Amino acid sequence: MNNSKKISLYKTKALLKDQRILLGLVIVLLIVVVGCINSKFVRLSNITAIFQQISVLGILTMAMAMLLISGGIDLSIGNMMVLSGVLVGTIITNGGSLSVAIIAGIAVSTVCGLVNGIIIAKSKCMPLIITLGTSQIFFGISLLIAGGSFINFQKKLDFMRTIQLFNFLPLMVIFMLIIVLIMYLLLNKTKFGRRIVAIGGNEKNAYLSGIKVDLYKIITYSISGAIVGLAGLIFAARLNAITANAGSGYELDALVAAVIGGVTFEGGRGTVLGAFLGCLLTGIISNALDILGVHAYIKIVITGLIIVTAVVLSNIENARKKQ
Amino acid sequence: MSVDTTNTVPLIKMQGIIKEFPGVRALSNITFDVKKGEVHCLVGENGAGKSTLMKILSGAYTPTAGSIFINGKEYSALTPALSQELGIDIVYQENDLVPTMNAVENIFVGKEITKPGGFVDFKAMLTKVENLMEQYRIHIDPLQTIEKMSVADQQFVKILKALMKESKLLIMDEPTSMFNVEDAEKVLSLVRNISEKGISIIYISHFLKEVVQIADRITVIRDGSVIRTYDNSSKNVSINDITNDMVGRPVDMFYQKEPCNIGDIMFEVKDLKLTKESPSVSFSVRKGEILGVFGMVGSGRTEIMRAISGADRRYSGDFYLNGQKLNIKNPRDSIKAGIAHITEDRQRLGLTLNLSVLENILMVGLQNMKRSLFYDYKRMGADVEPIVKKLRIKTPSVMQQVLYLSGGNQQKVVLGKWLYANQSVYIFDEPTRGIDVGAKAEFYKQITELAHAGNCIIMVSSDMPELISMSDRVLVVRDGAIKCELTKEEINEQTIIKEALGVKEHE
Numbered sequence: 001m002n003n004s005k006k007i008s009l010y011k012t013k014a015l016l017k018d019q020r021i022l023l024g025l026v027i028v029l030l031i032v033v034v035g036c037i038n039s040k041f042v043r044l045s046n047i048t049a050i051f052q053q054i055s056v057l058g059i060l061t062m063a064m065a066m067l068l069i070s071g072g073i074d075l076s077i078g079n080m081m082v083l084s085g086v087l088v089g090t091i092i093t094n095g096g097s098l099s100v101a102i103i104a105g106i107a108v109s110t111v112c113g114l115v116n117g118i119i120i121a122k123s124k125c126m127p128l129i130i131t132l133g134t135s136q137i138f139f140g141i142s143l144l145i146a147g148g149s150f151i152n153f154q155k156k157l158d159f160m161r162t163i164q165l166f167n168f169l170p171l172m173v174i175f176m177l178i179i180v181l182i183m184y185l186l187l188n189k190t191k192f193g194r195r196i197v198a199i200g201g202n203e204k205n206a207y208l209s210g211i212k213v214d215l216y217k218i219i220t221y222s223i224s225g226a227i228v229g230l231a232g233l234i235f236a237a238r239l240n241a242i243t244a245n246a247g248s249g250y251e252l253d254a255l256v257a258a259v260i261g262g263v264t265f266e267g268g269r270g271t272v273l274g275a276f277l278g279c280l281l282t283g284i285i286s287n288a289l290d291i292l293g294v295h296a297y298i299k300i301v302i303t304g305l306i307i308v309t310a311v312v313l314s315n316i317e318n319a320r321k322k323q
Numbered sequence: 324m325s326v327d328t329t330n331t332v333p334l335i336k337m338q339g340i341i342k343e344f345p346g347v348r349a350l351s352n353i354t355f356d357v358k359k360g361e362v363h364c365l366v367g368e369n370g371a372g373k374s375t376l377m378k379i380l381s382g383a384y385t386p387t388a389g390s391i392f393i394n395g396k397e398y399s400a401l402t403p404a405l406s407q408e409l410g411i412d413i414v415y416q417e418n419d420l421v422p423t424m425n426a427v428e429n430i431f432v433g434k435e436i437t438k439p440g441g442f443v444d445f446k447a448m449l450t451k452v453e454n455l456m457e458q459y460r461i462h463i464d465p466l467q468t469i470e471k472m473s474v475a476d477q478q479f480v481k482i483l484k485a486l487m488k489e490s491k492l493l494i495m496d497e498p499t500s501m502f503n504v505e506d507a508e509k510v511l512s513l514v515r516n517i518s519e520k521g522i523s524i525i526y527i528s529h530f531l532k533e534v535v536q537i538a539d540r541i542t543v544i545r546d547g548s549v550i551r552t553y554d555n556s557s558k559n560v561s562i563n564d565i566t567n568d569m570v571g572r573p574v575d576m577f578y579q580k581e582p583c584n585i586g587d588i589m590f591e592v593k594d595l596k597l598t599k600e601s602p603s604v605s606f607s608v609r610k611g612e613i614l615g616v617f618g619m620v621g622s623g624r625t626e627i628m629r630a631i632s633g634a635d636r637r638y639s640g641d642f643y644l645n646g647q648k649l650n651i652k653n654p655r656d657s658i659k660a661g662i663a664h665i666t667e668d669r670q671r672l673g674l675t676l677n678l679s680v681l682e683n684i685l686m687v688g689l690q691n692m693k694r695s696l697f698y699d700y701k702r703m704g705a706d707v708e709p710i711v712k713k714l715r716i717k718t719p720s721v722m723q724q725v726l727y728l729s730g731g732n733q734q735k736v737v738l739g740k741w742l743y744a745n746q747s748v749y750i751f752d753e754p755t756r757g758i759d760v761g762a763k764a765e766f767y768k769q770i771t772e773l774a775h776a777g778n779c780i781i782m783v784s785s786d787m788p789e790l791i792s793m794s795d796r797v798l799v800v801r802d803g804a805i806k807c808e809l810t811k812e813e814i815n816e817q818t819i820i821k822e823a824l825g826v827k828e829h830e
Contacts (some may be wrong), residue, residue, distance in 0.1 A: 185442075189443055190442050191435045191437050191441050191442075194435060195432070195442075197421070197423070197424065198421045198424065199434075201423045202419065205420060207415075208409075209432045209434075210407045210433045222552060251356055266425070268422065268423040269423050
């Protein structure tokens with residue numbers, strides 16, 4: 001009892017200084033301001049649209065956040081996602097059953113993650129460079145399978161969009177929210193999760209504490225791969241078609257979202273909720289700029305400015321400390 | 324429980340251990356054992372091989388040859404996992420905690436208590452930690468993240484972590500070197516408590532007084548070999564004998580400093596305030612004078628020095644050199660003004676470990692010289708060579724990476740850097756922390772020479788013999804303020820420690 005109180009008091013204190021609160025406030029402020037300018041923005045249909053738009057990025061951000069917190073990074077997730085999607089599409093167009101296609105899609109990205117993990121854990125090379133390389137490999141394989149053309153999913157994946165909870169939450173959004181929840185529980189509440197946070201915070205110490213660091217890294221990259229496979233399905237469902245080069249850039253968007261959310265390159269630091277809010281913020285900004293009728297080119301400039309501002313702001317305390 | 328150290332079977336016996344690194348033989352034929360419930364102290368100069376030997380026990384290193392017997396079973400090498408399984412735990416000198424996690428989580432890293440489904444049971448872990456803290460009378464905030472803790476508290480977390488695992492053997496590597504007197508005493512009584520519970524302890528320390536106070540046996544290691552093992556069951560082994568074994572020559576505890584001619588006031592600090600609320604600090608140093616500064620950990624002595632050298636911002640205050648006001652906003656300004664700051668943390672703040680001795684020594688001085696586009700290594704090597712010779716830096720060549728030098732030699736490189744830059748105000752913060760007796764004496768000689776040459780020296784030190792034998796005057800800092808100033812005649816251990824701890828005299 002006494003302990004629970006202490007823990008909760010401590011958590012309250014920590015929360016007040018938390019980046020998540022800041023991000024939450026920014027998001028609320030943004031919704032209020034844009035909502036006042038154009039009421040379309042706060043309609044339920046638009047809110048659903050925003051969540052639908054970020055469902056792919058949200059899942060990728062979770063994968064990226066987990067890897068960053070564990071001290072790694074994976075820049076191949078964009079092309080990994082597309083490889084998974086391309087495989088699903090090819091199986092469907094060749095008359096394969098949907099369930100086989102889905103299982104194959106998730107399996108291939110899990111294997112991609114596994115391969116990344118094994119190379120990184122065993123070779124001790126920089127994950128940044130390794131995954132830049134494997135990214136090219138995955139892209140190449142996608143091209144080999146798909147050629148340069150579109151693969152059509154024949155609306156087989158439409159259930160992701162059409163099945164809706166309470167008539168406003170599409171399945172793809174539910175999947176994303178479930179992944180966020182699972183990731184939160186995984187990183188905060190489970191032994192596995194706390195160990196990968198420990199590895200990210202101080203790898204040497206984790207090793208000396210008897211943790212099988214290599215194994216944990218491999219598992220982390222594999223989990224990331226599996227999640228990316230799910231993102232691939234949603235990606236395919238949203239567009240009903242895919243090309244081999246459709247996924248490039250997604251890994252960087254996920255990276256940016258996670259960093260806006262307070263996850264750092266150093267590892268061991270950052271939260272799942274923060275990363276998700278980071279992703280939500282980018283989604284809301286993008287949607288708001290559309291609704292306000294901002295020109296597409298200007299939109300890109302503004303998005304860039306917001307990213308830089310957010311990261312600088314979130315790092316101000318750090319910069320002060322280092323002085 | 325008193326332990327009969329003569330008849331028990333050793334818990335651990337290391338036999339004929341050899342460890343070679345490329346080009347270096349770190350350990351040659353070491354034989355060493357530890358009995359159950361024994362406090363076995365390991366002493367030796369830095370670089371003697373103590374840490375290497377311990378890393379073999381913890382499984383971090385694989386020995387080149389030799390065997391390890393644990394409970395009579397023979398192993399040719401251990402891994403970290405195996406070593407822990409066998410109940411061996413090491414409290415490292417360097418930081419081995421996860422900075423972003425709190426104390427409880429750090430204590431349980433790799434050993435988490437879980438509820439069904441792999442979920443961590445944080446409350447159970449907290450309760451266990453609090454019980455342990457109570458049992459051993461350790462006071463820390465278990466929910467604080469490590470990066471926000473003092474160095475002393477971090478050390479207690481490490482010890483708690485080891486105790487939680489119910490180890491059979493605890494290796495403590497310089498556990499008190501970062502502590503003030505009070506905390507160090509706590510660690511010593513903790514060590515006694517632990518050994519009374521039947522847990523063996525290997526205790527590595529430079530503080531020989533501590534060692535004699537606490538050890539059942541003392542083993543001296545020099546240059547990778549065991550020189551002698553003393554039976555200290557009656558706690559009366561002579562410190563002089565141990566130091567003789569350590570260096571192979573008698574060592575005077577108090578360095579005999581030659582007197583210098585002290586001139587006019589050279590460097591002055593006026594009304595320095597670190598923050599708006601902090602007390603104002605003023606003092607001055609004369610030409611040729613060594614000003615000692617003493618204070619407990621956390622007293623603010625290091626912060627004052629960092630403000631002077633521009634490493635931290637200050638709220639207000641001015642500095643004067645030979646009557647001229649200095650405009651110091653950052654380290655670059657203070658270097659240009661002629662201030663040298665030999666920081667307390669040489670590895671992190673004083674050196675670039677992956678660069679060579681040459682480049683480290685040139686780091687500051689080169690900026691003041693005429694610039695040319697390319698490094699002329701040959702000419703600069705010739706420039707640096709006299710400094711390496713003068714300081715007797717032991718290195719195969721000036722191109723050797725500083726990383727591979729011993730602590731004492733690294734510290735000499737730091738000094739060499741400032742000598743090359745030819746500064747006039749030298750601030751030493753714990754100049755000889757963690758370096759061996761022989762290197763210390765050489766360091767004192769260098770500091771004295773600097774004073775002789777008409778520079779002024781500010782020397783922050785927790786090493787009482789060092790402070791007393793070197794200083795011409797001592798300032799005692801407590802709570803960020805200068806509490807007293809002692810002239811050469813007034814300097815004595817009792818006064819200094821009382822002022823530093825804030826103990827009032829009653830009679």
